[in-house]
Amino acid sequence: MSSDEFLKLEKIKKAFQLNNGEEYVAVVDVNLNIKKNEIISIIGHSGCGKSTLLNMIAGLDVQTDGNISLEKKEIKGPGPERAVVFQNHSLLPWLTVYQNIEMAVKKVMPELGPKELRERIDKFVNMVNLEVAKDKYPGEISGGMKQRVGIARALAIKPKVLLMDEPFGALDSLTRANLQEHLMRIQQSVQNTVIIITHDIDEAVLLSDKVIMMTNGPEATIGEILEVNLPRPRNRVALQNNKEYIRCREAILSFLYEKFAKDDE
Amino acid sequence: MNKEVIKKILLPFFVFLMLIQIWSIIAINVEDFPTPSDTYVAAFGGVNGEGDDVIGVLSDPFYIENQDDKGVFWQILASLERVFGGFALAILVGVPVGLLIGMSRTAQYALEPFIHILKPVSPLAWLPLLLFIFRDINLTAISTIFITSIWPIIINTSLGVRSVNEDYLNVAKVLRFTSFEKIMQIILPVAVPSIFAGMRLSLGTAWLVIVAAEMLTGGIGIGFWIWDEYNNLNYHNIIIGIIIVGLVGFLLDILMEKLANFFDYRKKI
Numbered sequence: 001m002s003s004d005e006f007l008k009l010e011k012i013k014k015a016f017q018l019n020n021g022e023e024y025v026a027v028v029d030v031n032l033n034i035k036k037n038e039i040i041s042i043i044g045h046s047g048c049g050k051s052t053l054l055n056m057i058a059g060l061d062v063q064t065d066g067n068i069s070l071e072k073k074e075i076k077g078p079g080p081e082r083a084v085v086f087q088n089h090s091l092l093p094w095l096t097v098y099q100n101i102e103m104a105v106k107k108v109m110p111e112l113g114p115k116e117l118r119e120r121i122d123k124f125v126n127m128v129n130l131e132v133a134k135d136k137y138p139g140e141i142s143g144g145m146k147q148r149v150g151i152a153r154a155l156a157i158k159p160k161v162l163l164m165d166e167p168f169g170a171l172d173s174l175t176r177a178n179l180q181e182h183l184m185r186i187q188q189s190v191q192n193t194v195i196i197i198t199h200d201i202d203e204a205v206l207l208s209d210k211v212i213m214m215t216n217g218p219e220a221t222i223g224e225i226l227e228v229n230l231p232r233p234r235n236r237v238a239l240q241n242n243k244e245y246i247r248c249r250e251a252i253l254s255f256l257y258e259k260f261a262k263d264d265e
Numbered sequence: 266m267n268k269e270v271i272k273k274i275l276l277p278f279f280v281f282l283m284l285i286q287i288w289s290i291i292a293i294n295v296e297d298f299p300t301p302s303d304t305y306v307a308a309f310g311g312v313n314g315e316g317d318d319v320i321g322v323l324s325d326p327f328y329i330e331n332q333d334d335k336g337v338f339w340q341i342l343a344s345l346e347r348v349f350g351g352f353a354l355a356i357l358v359g360v361p362v363g364l365l366i367g368m369s370r371t372a373q374y375a376l377e378p379f380i381h382i383l384k385p386v387s388p389l390a391w392l393p394l395l396l397f398i399f400r401d402i403n404l405t406a407i408s409t410i411f412i413t414s415i416w417p418i419i420i421n422t423s424l425g426v427r428s429v430n431e432d433y434l435n436v437a438k439v440l441r442f443t444s445f446e447k448i449m450q451i452i453l454p455v456a457v458p459s460i461f462a463g464m465r466l467s468l469g470t471a472w473l474v475i476v477a478a479e480m481l482t483g484g485i486g487i488g489f490w491i492w493d494e495y496n497n498l499n500y501h502n503i504i505i506g507i508i509i510v511g512l513v514g515f516l517l518d519i520l521m522e523k524l525a526n527f528f529d530y531r532k533k534i
Contacts, residue, residue, distance in 0.1 A: 060435055060438060079441055082439070084439050088432060092436070092451070092454070107446070157440070
């Protein structure tokens with residue numbers, strides 16, 4: 001299988017039926033090819049349908065028209081090979097950090113014996129540096145830690161694609177930076193295909209190989225695709241004066257605030 | 266001891282003294298109304314106001330004279346057995362029905378009107394019908410408890426199910442949970458506090474109902490005992506009965522609260 005036929009979106013359209021009988025077209029004519037192990041950001045103003053797009057890839061939402069396929073297989077409904085990290089972490093509050101990951105791994109990998117199961121969970125708890133919080137409940141740990149558990153839970157079920165819906169949107173900027181570092185470090189060790197929904201320009205440039213810029217809704221679609229040609233590992237401080245980094249930032253800025261400015265946010 | 270604790274002990278004590286005072290005034294003015302001291306003697310034994318030596322109903326609550334003459338303990342036990350019988354049945358039927366109504370719009374639209382119509386029906390209205398069907402005191406009492414205490418369980422269970430966060434259900438979808446796994450691992454843990462709130466209401470209702478039901482069915486039970494004592498002109502025992510019913514109801518409520526907290530994940534953290 002060629003690596004450029006991994007996750008494919010063809011002529012995706014999503015329309016909602018409004019109460020007055022009219023149709024609201026959220027996204028239309030979205031075509032996208034995502035290669036294996038690529039990190040993609042989808043950026044756009046609120047209401048551009050970027051979360052809808054992610055939900056359709058996850059299978060939690062169904063497109064009105066068009067096809068989505070993963071490794072040439074059409075996507076029908078949600079599944080663990082497309083793990084989702086939700087914006088508000090969605091950890092089960094009655095389970096500890098360890099149990100939250102355990103629940104997912106047990107279901108997706110029922111063949112694991114008790115020892116292998118424990119080792120796998122520990123591996124991913126360690127990957128996000130949460131050994132100390134292993135037996136704590138979500139209510140007892142910080143927002144950043146919860147999001148790390150969410151990432152560990154998603155990665156532990158060995159997905160083909162990791163879908164992140166504004167994963168750090170609800171966090172303060174220092175915690176967000178910290179989590180971005182975590183994500184980059186993890187990505188170095190376990191290669192994965194990642195799609196990140198974001199509205200943070202620096203986050204998009206720092207994390208991704210490609211930035212997908214969406215036009216405004218209704219009838220939003222892909223406006224531009226920006227390739228970020230920065231070597232990895234990336235360092236956020238060193239990048240501040242990097243020409244390529246500045247070029248990418250400016251390209252996104254001009255797209256969002258000149259070509260597709262939206263003033264009533 | 267801090268001030269708050271002293272207040273919590275002293276204030277109820279003063280109110281208690283006031284209630285005794287009001288009771289005494291009523292006893293003086295109403296003919297044959299038992300005085301507080303006579304009632305105390307009737308409960309715990311001793312010499313009453315007329316100089317008679319009395320064996321209190323609570324000094325030997327465990328006696329069994331014959332099938333129709335048993336101590337207060339056995340009366341309470343008989344009532345509790347019926348309450349728990351009906352209550353257990355109400356849980357067994359009510360929780361699954363509540364789950365169904367909470368999870369399926371179809372079931373909700375089909376069943377909800379009947380729940381709203383049957384819920385406000387007094388247990389005393391059911392009693393003659395059930396007595397006619399079962400022609401048995403115990404079955405009638407248990408089924409009356411069942412039919413009046415099932416509604417809060419159904420309603421609260423369905424409310425609990427509907428309060429499940431959409432995100433948790435999305436997690437279940439991504440992991441491809443079966444319906445059974447979804448119920449056991451996501452819906453029940455979320456709904457349990459609400460289910461227990463319903464069960465607590467139910468048990469309270471059941472305990473209210475049993476006293477009334479037993480007055481009509483007769484035989485044995487604390488409700489019947491109170492009615493029997495009225496017929497025997499033992500008015501002080503009616504007051505003792507009321508206090509016993511209140512205390513047992515209070516204990517049941519505390520028990521349910523402890524149980525509810527034990528199963529409520531939010532109280533563990």
